[in-house]
Amino acid sequence: MDKKQIYKPKPVSGFPEWLPEERLVEQQWLDHIRRVFESYGYTSIETPAAEEIDVLTAKGETDKEIYTLTRLQADEDDKKEARIGLHFDQTVPLARYTAMHFNDLDFPFKRYAMQKVWRGERPQLGRMREFYQCDIDVIHVDHLPLHFDAEMPAVIYEALSGLDIGRIQIGINNRKILKGLLHYLSDENQTLFFRILDKKDKLDKNVFDNQVADFLRNNTENETAYNNANDDLNTLFSYRDQLIRLPLSEQISKLREILIGHSTYENYQEIKQDTTLPKFKTPLPEFYEGLEELVFVLTNLQNLPEGSVVGDFFLIRGLDYYTGTVYETRLLDIPEFTSSVCSGGRYDDLAGSYINKHLPGVGISIGFTRLFDVLKHNGYIKTGRKCPTDVLVVLPSDDERTNANTVAHTLRQNGWNVEVYHAPQKIGKQIAYAEKKGIPYVWFPDSSEVKNLDNGEQAPVDPNTWAKDAS
């Protein structure tokens, strides 16, 4: 062979790719998630990889690093064209899509999206520059029923529990609960305060408590307001610590207790007359609205296995724009996966930056590639076959070629994935090829026999009736 100029390529940091046997598992996972999404009536949309920079930044500053696109051989014409960049999530494109195609869509619009997104961040394990997200969202005009807030965890539970990644726990909260207690704080300060609350697991308890108290003290009008806010928060969080240890049905009862007497209620005032119940000093009606919504959502999820759903007042999702229900999902049996694998929530106004319509929505997103990557690096992904082939038809001689092709065709029509071996080599070599690639069956066209490579059994089979389901 000639000596040639060789450019030895290096992996591009943050842009993962898998070997064929790993990709087969990834495909099974993506197929399963898609099947679950569709089984709840979500419809696929796929948006371009690129959007106008003005669209990507229409909501104001983003903390996501955007990749912009420039033609390598740019010319004068390029300057006249819109500047474009790769999308960094699937929500901004959904908002743009919904605004642009508003008159062609049916509402409530239930859509799923399973695309790659790109962020120019510094890569590390579990944080990549290119990754799949698997999202479902429901958008409606003006008013979106709570039904969908309860549907999200049901879909996600089914999607994730089919991936062989152990026990799933979906934490659910409602932003209105805290907002109804923290009305002393401006909207802006509430957001800042949520960021502090969000760090609870990362900080020492005393440091955390001090940060909370300091923030409240510095941002409430007077001592009374500070005391009320602080007491209400402590009451809520001590209730939370009881809650999360209980079975779901008892969590729901506890939440109802706050709302009502012991079983029914007519209005939020009743609670003040029941001395056995925890007292909140200065909640706004929004607080009880949030509790009611949380009770509705949890009640509709009681058919899921015990422990897979938990109400959690400490679940904040600090930096996001959610206005009601919020979700986070933990993998209880994968200690290496410490953060949320699937998060989301309800937002009031999806596409207000692009259209003069009020479009509330609720959505949830699986950080798919992050999940797959972390599990792969920690040895949780079991790979098997290196190709989708079920049956290798051997080629004893060139004379058998037509016969081999005919059998292969018949087997494919019965649902099998079939290769005909590519040359009339020694049968042992052909079988070795099947073994190496993990192909489970070998077909001998001259004798019409099939050999099961798992157990070594060989028997004559009629190709017309050998159905894949029967194997």
Next chain:
Amino acid sequence: MDKKQIYKPKPVSGFPEWLPEERLVEQQWLDHIRRVFESYGYTSIETPAAEEIDVLTAKGETDKEIYTLTRLQADEDDKKEARIGLHFDQTVPLARYTAMHFNDLDFPFKRYAMQKVWRGERPQLGRMREFYQCDIDVIHVDHLPLHFDAEMPAVIYEALSGLDIGRIQIGINNRKILKGLLHYLSDENQTLFFRILDKKDKLDKNVFDNQVADFLRNNTENETAYNNANDDLNTLFSYRDQLIRLPLSEQISKLREILIGHSTYENYQEIKQDTTLPKFKTPLPEFYEGLEELVFVLTNLQNLPEGSVVGDFFLIRGLDYYTGTVYETRLLDIPEFTSSVCSGGRYDDLAGSYINKHLPGVGISIGFTRLFDVLKHNGYIKTGRKCPTDVLVVLPSDDERTNANTVAHTLRQNGWNVEVYHAPQKIGKQIAYAEKKGIPYVWFPDSSEVKNLDNGEQAPVDPNTWAKDAS
């Protein structure tokens, strides 16, 4: 609602997206193509959207317009990193992938890829900046059996004929045939000459004939060489005009005639002794090699429907790097689609730019989005449903919610895609929702009856036994 600052987004030229009902058809098409690819044992790989610019340009100048990526908020660190750009096809990434993972792959390596690629070209109907390609390729080390040259058209015929786009015709040629006749020309001049031949359909016959004659005259050593080359070409092309009107089995016989006496041959010399056969004056052995390979490929495709495969010496694919078999595919019933929908061929050396191995391959690529886009714009795509939902479970009242959810769960387990209506509204309104979205069945959980919206029939059904296949 508040008056807000609204940025009305515009479609980004060359980056197509579809409405949900169109996307459903696109998904069916992509699913079908994937199923066919896998049924022949091709395994999926997915490479990152971005490659190093040095990888994309390693083979020298490319006529494809590359998009480079730059972080919007670029900093000093960026300068230390590799320059990257979006891939413009799936072959360069395959070459890079095969070189990089060489020791982890099994050969022959049969892979399929169905990803988007990007080219910064001026957009027009059927030419986009972002589009799907659906590729299969087989790569082997040192020697790749002809078996795979014959497999490509079989796979593609099955993939395309399942898309309801009318009759398919796959034209097949072998580059060695012309190269074996045109050995008077340097490699470089052969490529230039192929470009002229490639324009046959676009030029007036006299203009074309003159260009051919002029090129040969200017690039052959002497009058004898010119005459021989010109005569041999004319003999070949007049044979071609007979060939393409014949049934495949007769095409094969005609090709064999050139090679042999009338039925068998021992060596290429025999042809010189048969005075009834067309005479080529100065072919190299490569000419007969090409013919033999073409005969092998066509012979193995005789089980496809008559007219779907044709041998065609005029099929050139002028600008590409093929060395043997070449393919093009026409849609006979879609006059608006004038170019090839699916092309490819055999190449000698896939990854020589990245690894010191000799890796011959053969591959073929469906220009998927181009096909879909042209068909859509000409009204050939029939859309139906706007969502994947098969059954809408109505919600007569909030009391029926648990019951409705339970039925929905059961139906999903039986393979149905099911929505529960999102609020206890009037039944008429719920049915109207199903009709608008094209959902075929409505389920009444209070009576356990199902209504078929196509024919209006309504009957009680057991949700446990109502299987999707039986509908």
